[in-house]
Amino acid sequence: MENKIKEEVLKLKKEKDFVIIAHNYQIGDIQDVADFVGDSLELSRVIKDIDKKNVIFAGVRFMAETAKILSPEKNIILPVPTAGCEMADMVELEKVKKLKEENKNAKTVCYVNTTALVKSICDICCTSANAVKVVNSLKEKEIIFLPDKNLASFVRRSTDKKIIAYEGFCYVHNQFNILDVKRAREKYPKATLMIHPEAPEDVQLLSDVILSTGGMVKYPKESKNNQFIVGTEEGMIYRLQKLYPDKKFFPLRGKPKAICNNMKKITLKDILLALRGEGGESIFVEESIRLKALKSIEKMIEIL
Ligand code: SF4
Known part of the structure; x- marks a missing residue:
């Protein structure tokens, strides 16, 4: 069928x-x-x-x-x-406006995982691959970062700026925990653990490499290892296995699987x-919103 x-x-x-x-x-x-x-x-x-x-x-x-x-x-x-996207839908405009009011000297950086409307009220957009670069490109010392608190913690460790994080998260990545890492390490002792920065900070710190999905696509090609534990949504394993049939990819969490229901x-x-x-x-997308959201995306593209 x-x-x-x-x-x-x-x-x-x-x-x-x-x-x-x-x-x-x-x-x-x-x-x-x-x-x-x-x-x-x-x-x-x-x-x-x-x-x-x-x-x-x-x-x-x-x-x-x-x-x-x-x-x-x-x-x-x-x-x-x-x-x-449950993470994108966690952002409340009123809360963002309040954060901006309370932190008048800060620039607002939004993850690409946001609605057009949210992008339209932020200064610049970022992805998980370029978040650190985007934040460091700004001259302001204070940055409101939304919506992902885990990606924000990754950025915080890589910059001397003050990161004011929105308390959002991706329920798929946020469910990874230290026990998952322990079990996977025991089961696949030779594998390199790749983790997405949407995972909790303690899990990020136990990984071998912290990578966006784009980074996970490239990394196995450059790595001498041929076994990898994949700390992101399980669909990624199909992609990686197809790209690298001679290498092996294992999920960080077997049960329940890390699946994005949407x-x-x-x-x-x-x-x-x-x-x-x-x-x-x-x-x-309504044109006035589109034009403002486009500006935040174009600003990011300019610095890539
Ligand atoms: S995995 Fe699903 S919930 Fe998580 S950020 Fe991606 S689309 Fe959103």
């Missing part, structure tokens, strides 16, 4: 001149039919450079919004409209329905 749907997806994608983009955390079947697989910002930038108008973005809402902010002329379709809402059937025009949502 799945194979039949896959064939139909590939056929329709070609006939209707669509491009399919999938985040690293999507299920393997969706990664297989995608033209590009990667992290959210990488994919949004890819979309900007491709000559196709219709894009299915298999990811969560803030990612499709970021793509729309960068490419307003494109039709960006989120196959499952309810696929949100990412996993999307099935191959949803992609098919979106291609047929029978499902999904074409993303809209």
Whole structure:
């Protein structure tokens, strides 16, 4: 059945001149039919450079919004409209405004995992790969950082600026704990532990390397080791195993698995329905919000 749907997806994608983009955390079947697989910002930038108008973005809402902010002329379709990001949704505008009021000398840095509206009220955007660089590029000594408190702690250790963190977190990464590390180290003693900076600080400190998903894609290529414990959402293991068939990748947590329920809402059937025009949502970002959010993304891109 799945194979039949896959064939139909590939056929329709070609006939209707669509491009399919999938985040690293999507299920393997969706990664297989995608033209590009990667992290959210990488994919949004890819979309900007491709000559196709219709894009299915298999990811969560803030990612499709970021793509729309960068490419307003494109039709960006989120196959499952309810696929949100719990961390992005933790940000309350009133709380951000209050933080800004209380810290008038601070600049506000927002993680790309935020809504368009939140990006529009921040000074500059960042990803987990460039957060330290973005923060250090600012002349201000005080930085309001949102929404992820764990990424904020990673940045705090790498800068002499005062980091005022919003108390948000990703429930998928925040569940990793010291016991997971102990168990995985015992089970795979030769493996290198790669951890995402959205994991709690104590877990970050016990890892061998702290990497964004983009960093995790590159690291095994340069490493002499051929075994890795992967401290991020489990979809990443499918991607890594496909990229490096001669190396081995193990989840940091076996049970319960580290799964993002929103990412996993999307099935191959949803992609098919979106291609047929029978499902999904074409993303809209109000122009005044888009322009302000674009500024915060462009400022980040300028310093890369
Ligand atoms: S893994 Fe975490 S940060 Fe990523 S979409 Fe899911 S809830 Fe959001």
